[in-house]
Amino acid sequence: MGLPSPHVPASPANVRPALRLDGLGITFVDEDLRLPAVQDVSLDLPPAAITCLVGESGCGKSLTARAILRLLPPQARVQGRILYQGEDLLALPEARLRALRGSHLAMIFQEPMTALNPVLRVGDQAAEGLRLHRGLSAAEARAEVIRLFGDVGIPAAAERYAEYPHQLSGGMRQRVMIAAALSCGPDVLLADEPTTALDATLQGQILNLIREQSLARGMTVLLITHDLGVVARVAAHVGIMYAGFLVEYGPTAEVLARPLHPYTRGLLASSPGRAPLDAARLPAIPGSVPPLGQRGPGCPFAPRCDQALPLCARQMPAEYSENGRRVRCWLHLPR
Numbered sequence: 001m002g003l004p005s006p007h008v009p010a011s012p013a014n015v016r017p018a019l020r021l022d023g024l025g026i027t028f029v030d031e032d033l034r035l036p037a038v039q040d041v042s043l044d045l046p047p048a049a050i051t052c053l054v055g056e057s058g059c060g061k062s063l064t065a066r067a068i069l070r071l072l073p074p075q076a077r078v079q080g081r082i083l084y085q086g087e088d089l090l091a092l093p094e095a096r097l098r099a100l101r102g103s104h105l106a107m108i109f110q111e112p113m114t115a116l117n118p119v120l121r122v123g124d125q126a127a128e129g130l131r132l133h134r135g136l137s138a139a140e141a142r143a144e145v146i147r148l149f150g151d152v153g154i155p156a157a158a159e160r161y162a163e164y165p166h167q168l169s170g171g172m173r174q175r176v177m178i179a180a181a182l183s184c185g186p187d188v189l190l191a192d193e194p195t196t197a198l199d200a201t202l203q204g205q206i207l208n209l210i211r212e213q214s215l216a217r218g219m220t221v222l223l224i225t226h227d228l229g230v231v232a233r234v235a236a237h238v239g240i241m242y243a244g245f246l247v248e249y250g251p252t253a254e255v256l257a258r259p260l261h262p263y264t265r266g267l268l269a270s271s272p273g274r275a276p277l278d279a280a281r282l283p284a285i286p287g288s289v290p291p292l293g294q295r296g297p298g299c300p301f302a303p304r305c306d307q308a309l310p311l312c313a314r315q316m317p318a319e320y321s322e323n324g325r326r327v328r329c330w331l332h333l334p335r
Contacts (some may be wrong), residue, residue, distance in 0.1 A: 009241075026078055032189070050221040053065075054238060060243070070097060109192055111166075113166075171206070246326075247301070311330055
């Protein structure tokens with residue numbers, strides 16, 4: 001049985017994006033050493049829709065999301081533009097960016113146990129943005145957080161407000177993170193693998209919650225995952241990242257039904273939903289993502305690709321675009 005198509009509408013091509021990444025590059029610099037980690041990523045996030053970024057660990061998905069909020073380590077150098085409501089986030093003064101973080105642009109981090117402060121009550125942590133950005137009093141912020149906790153499905157919300165992260169389950173901690181991210185009504189939500197380490201039931205609940213909030217609030221979501229089942233369930237559009245490059249992008253239903261890049265086809269073939277019922281083992285893509293510093297001039301997927309051409313090892317192809325689909329692969333370019 002194949003992966004189901006998502007029951008979400010694709011945004012019209014002429015709609016202005018809520019957020020635009022234009023030629024984003026991230027390079028780590030250490031003395032004379034320069035290590036490109038993300039290269040020439042251009043991506044439009046349609047308003048009031050969920051876009052997924054997919055790929056194995058080390059492909060640059062989380063770095064891309066963190067670059068939007070400029071939450072990268074000091075040794076990172078960022079190129080390109082990130083446009084939000086006519087402003088380039090990469091060029092803004094820090095004070096202006098602080099005003100946007102949390103209020104207009106929010107993020108759910110990958111692991112709530114490390115993202116939440118272990119010595120502060122979860123309610124106080126969720127209330128911080130309300131007091132900082134909306135000027136609410138302590139009592140007003142507490143009441144609003146309790147309401148938000150209820151909205152995201154936290155039972156006995158007033159009691160949970162006073163608890164510490166270690167007193168909550170993984171699912172409840174993730175809901176606290178979502179409530180905190182939603183507290184100021186952001187236009188754009190960045191969700192970095194929000195269902196990691198949760199069981200299947202909790203994963204479904206969290207995904208449904210994010211989708212419901214996106215629809216209810218008209219909120220744009222960039223959801224990072226390695227799970228194509230998640231993509232099929234919630235995303236209007238999907239981008240496939242490999243070794244720092246966006247190698248394929250398009251409407252989810254089309255990408256899943258007719259993948260263009262060999263890496264996308266490999267990911268789909270190794271998905272449990274695509275494997276033959278009588279298969280003893282899931283198919284796997286041989287090898288692994290090349291680490292920084294070990295990526296040659298050609299397509300980084302070439303050593304793992306069963307369709308690689310001699311040219312693939314020598315030169316990274318330009319991006320080919322047609323009818324809303326984009327791909328970086330010599331198989332789709334005239335030679």
